[in-house]
Amino acid sequence: MVPPASSTPFHLPQADVLRVGMILPLKKARKGRMQELLMSQADGVHVVHVDLDLVDSADDIDAMYGHLDVLLHKLAHDMVFESLGEAKSIKNMRTMKEYIAKHPHIRIVDPLDGVRLLTNRQDVCVMLAALAKSSGLAFSIPNYAIIDSIEAKEAAIADINSGKLRLPVMAKSLEACGTDASHLMQVITRIEDIQALEIQRPIMLQEYINHDGRLYKGYVLGKDVIVSERTSLPNLQENVSSPVEFDTQKAFPTAASFDLPVSPKHESKGITQEMQDSIQAIGRAIQRATHLSLFGFDVIIESRDQRELVIDVNYFPSFKELDDFDAKMRAHLKVNEMC
Secondary structure, three states: OOOOOOOOOOOOOOOHHHHHHEEEHHHOOOOHHHHHHHOOOOEEEEEEEEOHHOOOOHHHHHHHOOOOOOEEEEEHHHHHHHHHOOOOHHHHHHHHHHHHHOOOOOEEEOHHHHHOOOOHHHHHHHHHHHHHHHHHOOOOOOOOOOOOOHHHHHHHHHHHOOOOOOOOEEEEOEEOOHHHOOOOOEEOOHHHHOOOOOOOOOEEEEEEOOOOOOOEEEEEEEEEEEEEEEOOOOOOOOOOOOOEEEEEEEOOOOOHHOOOOOOOOOOOOOOOOHHHHHHHHHHHHHHHHHHOOOEEOOOOOEEOOOOOEEEEEOOOOOOOOOOOOOHHHHHHHHHOOOO
């Protein structure tokens, strides 16, 4: 394939320059933290945007972008849509597997199998549950059920009636990214609203754990684990309102969304050193289990028992809280081994 005039030209690699092919959708490459990487060749790291829409084979990538030492990718979305049968994503993943097979010594950030695991919420829960048992760390995950049929829905309702699964619950898609539904969640507090759910695609029902409206986000970039605090959803009980749907990429619902009186806000107590050490240890344990070096994870602390629960893990987050992202990412890309 002959590259169009607007594509990134390549030059013969210099001995002291690390050439990194960054694979992500063009609209994402043009904004946010990724733009910082593309704007300069600081620290001997030259990042070029590899646009999979412009190539059909490994040979096309070689011809258009030349020698690459590292592939930095965000193929999670293509992995999701490949599993859903989308032709473009099937082509993109086929091209990447062909390129990796052709260049077996190129460093991949991050391993495809580990990234694929994070695209499915059930797989993430299975991984986290096993890790909680094997790591010796004091964390857990909320109880959950997968409903993909009328029979599975009836079984989940039976679990609620027996106390095995407690209301409220969060209803989520199994796809953790990529689809419109992956960012939409629904808080359900009444059993009749679970009975009314239409099962068009598999749904995860995850117990809603009261956590005083505080969420702790961990960001892993190589050997660094950064912890920040955010406002989260209010404390709830069962049978308080009709379902409340929200987009996780926008502002979270408040007590008023559930027709509850406005209660005093739970003020931040700050992140203690003990809390930071504990959350960082969880991040490193997930890293060892998945062999990933770029991911985010969410931790809440249960109001009643002060248990730490991991409620989400996602690949290659925005790293908005990391002031020196560009320098840290460049340093990480120069590391020859996975963390």
